[in-house]
Amino acid sequence: MVKIGSHVSFSDKGLRGAAKEAASYGSGTFMIYTGAPQNTRRKPIEDQYIEEGKALMEEHGIGEIIVHAPYIINLGSYKEDTFELAVRFLQEEIRRTDYLGVKQIVLHPGAYTDKDAEYGIARIAEGLNEVLAGIKDTGVNIALETMAGKGTEIGRSFEELAAIMEKVERNDRLTVCLDTCHVNDAGYDIVSDLDGVLEEFDRVVGLDKLAVIHLNDSKNPRGAGKDRHAPVGAGWIGFKAMYNIVHHEKLNHLPFILETPWIGKEDSSQRPMYEAEIALLSGTVQQRFGDGFLSDVEKLDHFFKKQDLDSRQFVLQTWELLKTDAKAKKADGREPMERLYDLIAADNLFPDLSEEQVNHRLTAWFAGEHLLASV
Structure with missing residues (x-):
């Protein structure tokens, strides 16, 4: 292993x-x-x-x-x-x-x-x-x-x-x-x-x-x-x-x-994504987080598909925007995970989850088909 x-x-x-x-x-x-x-x-x-x-x-x-x-x-x-x-x-x-x-x-x-x-x-x-x-x-x-x-x-x-x-x-x-x-x-x-x-x-x-x-x-x-x-x-x-x-x-x-990097809107709530990243990269997500976690990721995937959002395209387009458009960066310098979290929070998709738990699921969503192949 x-x-x-x-x-x-x-x-x-x-x-x-x-x-x-x-x-x-x-x-x-x-x-x-x-x-x-x-x-x-x-x-x-x-x-x-x-x-x-x-x-x-x-x-x-x-x-x-x-x-x-x-x-x-x-x-x-x-x-x-x-x-x-x-x-x-x-x-x-x-x-x-x-x-x-x-x-x-x-x-x-x-x-x-x-x-x-x-x-x-x-x-x-x-x-x-x-x-x-x-x-x-x-x-x-x-x-x-x-x-x-x-x-x-x-x-x-x-x-x-x-x-x-x-x-x-x-x-x-x-x-x-x-x-x-x-x-x-x-x-x-x-x-x-x-x-x-x-x-x-x-x-x-x-x-x-x-x-x-x-x-x-x-x-x-x-x-x-x-x-x-x-x-x-x-x-x-x-x-x-x-x-x-x-x-x-x-x-x-x-x-x-x-x-x-540690992720979170406030310094007091910032946490690393290490637990999710380790589980995703080692193929132990199901053992670590359980079936409910995987169901949440599927729910998240369905939510973003309704908005015609592809994880890779969204990430790269956001970084490209922040790199090339100085006005956009100054007006809204939020990074990809921050923007996606705000979409989830605005829709109240996971009302019972903490910010860290939502970001764990976002990290898993980035894995896409590789997550499904590992469980």
């Missing part, structure tokens, strides 16, 4: 809280930051309810998990203080990852800011050499993440990742995290030519280096270079393509991590 999970919180309750949250979504894996991703403040890893968390993981059948390095690490910086902080902090994060017994720490390679890509690649490799030389052999791999291509970030192409790896002495400790939103935004056609993209990755980097998949739809068309995640099925990639990625014979052994 495929292992799908999500990014979960690692806060006051440490690994125990993270495992409990992951289990509530039906996760088979999950990803954490060992502290806030925006700063260097860290509680001692020994105090983070590690054994309690591992017991919960075992209880719920969760095995391999992933750590993500903080965003503030920039090994591509030409500024010495920023570079040295990145090296020291990444070393500490690797030690914390090793203490947890986790084998992969995902890292945004870095940005070259005022220099150029050639400088950035060399600088990142220099930083990785320092990082790996300064720690004992922990068995933790650094998974360089594929990036979308915004700004001056490195990793927008497979060639850039390969160039970094070639310059790192202990590159046996380097792997890759492939982010579906990022590679779409970087220009790779994972929707209609997934096999071709994987063949290119194998040729340039090597599929044996692929260790983690970040599973995100995209608010932008292929090649936009923007990095804006969308809920599964509610973006330009679409449910069908994401389902194909999860179940591809060359990928289905890997951990898949959702980083999709």
Whole structure:
């Protein structure tokens, strides 16, 4: 069975809280930051309810998990203080990852800011050499993440990742995290030519280096270079393509991590769609939600058909409108799920369901024929 999970919180309750949250979504894996991703403040890893968390993981059948390095690490910086902080902090994060017994720490390679890509690649490799030389052999791999291509970030192409790896002495400790939103935004056609993209990755980097998949739809068309995640099925990639990625014979052994946006009209009611997304992508909707849920999705499908709405066409037309019509975006910048939810609420279609429950059914509606095939 495929292992799908999500990014979960690692806060006051440490690994125990993270495992409990992951289990509530039906996760088979999950990803954490060992502290806030925006700063260097860290509680001692020994105090983070590690054994309690591992017991919960075992209880719920969760095995391999992933750590993500903080965003503030920039090994591509030409500024010495920023570079040295990145090296020291990444070393500490690797030690914390090793203490947890986790084998992969995902890292945004870095940005070259005022220099150029050639400088950035060399600088990142220099930083990785320092990082790996300064720690004992922990068995933790650094998974360089594929990036979308915004700004001056490195990793927008497979060639850039390969160039970094070639310059790192202990590159046996380097792997890759492939982010579906990022590679779409970087220009790779994972929707209609997934096999071709994987063949290119194998040729340039090597599929044996692929260790983690970040599973995100995209608010932008292929090649936009923007990095804006969308809920599964509610973006330009679409449910069908994401389902194909999860179940591809060359990928289905890997951990898949959702980083999709939280949905809701008010901050207090915003919730992730992880539970529905995991069930849909793993083919466990009926077991997870029951026959009543499927009946509601059929009711929803009938409701939208009466309005001549096709899920894929509606999603793409809405994003196209928001991309090309500045006046429409300013007057009504609502995204596809928001617009569809408002139609449902206006008709009082599900008066007894919460906003989160309605959005779960909308997420399932995006799956279309694939939902029916999985039950």
